[in-house]
């Protein structure tokens with residue numbers, strides 16, 4: 020049985036990370052374990068930047084966005100020397116198992132540590148929702164609701180002035196957030212990396228929307244789409260005859276990451292955090308904790324790093340029908 024475990028947050032921050040740190044800490048303390056928080060992701064492992072966490076230290080954070088432990092992207096950890104150094108620090112600190120809260124890259128890092136002999140459990144957390152092993156990852160619901168609120172607001176002003184809006188939504192190379200916020204916000208067109216769509220197509224859809232009597236048109240453009248929202252807006256500037264609306268561009272950017280986690284994300288964080296510690300207590304490690312078919316599951320990290328998460332493109336087709 021482990022005596023002391025570590026917990027860290029890595030990669031982009033996601034709403035619900037704090038709630039997950041709280042759940043990990045309290046489940047572990049309840050089971051009689053000591054918990055060390057590792058600050059600034061994998062760089063804190065290399066630098067030995069630890070803080071002891073008890074039940075009171077994680078009080079009051081359930082409703083807060085961001086992460087108490089800070090997060091970071093650490094290039095040094097991608098090297099063998101960086102990973103060896105992290106392992107040495109963990110051993111020196113008496114940390115016998117680690118919980119890694121983060122996305123794709125972070126779980127690749129977790130897999131490396133597990134291959135070096137450290138028992139690790141990952142918690143699926145990224146607003147991009149591009150991590151296999153969990154149908155929805157921690158932070159997605161909050162980011163989605165923030166994007167949706169922005170789209171709803173833009174739609175109101177667009178209708179009042181007969182405007183078209185291009186709204187750029189985060190998600191790196193994954194179109195999930197753009198697709199879902201576009202469906203929920205009733206966008207006329209959604210451009211995502213998984214289904215490339217050029218400015219001419221967007222112009223055509225905007226024109227057709229006008230002809231059907233729409234007073235606004237909303238294009239949700241994923242951050243990783245083949246043509247960026249800025250490139251599309253340049254196209255309209257140089258081809259003004261192709262659009263019957265006054266065009267505006269809004270980039271949501273990091274606004275999507277901040278704010279209080281939704282109830283869904285807090286509950287998911289509680290379930291993920293508790294399950295991660297329970298997995299370690301049951302001697303199950305080198306796995307990712309996720310949500311599949313409504314149940315908390317564990318999937319081998321070795322599978323996670325090989326797999327890709329597909330996007331349901333039928334939903335894109337459906338959104339086109341629903342926007343007539």
Ligand code: ATP
Nearest residue numbers: 030031092093096097121122123124125127128145
């Ligand atoms: P998000 O989806 O929010 O961006 P992420 O976990 O995918 O989160 P990354 O920046 O890809 O974010 O990765 C976070 C950190 O994980 C990196 O800075 C690095 O320290 C570590 N990491 C990423 N890829 C690897 C890898 N192949 N091997 C070891 N460590 C890695």
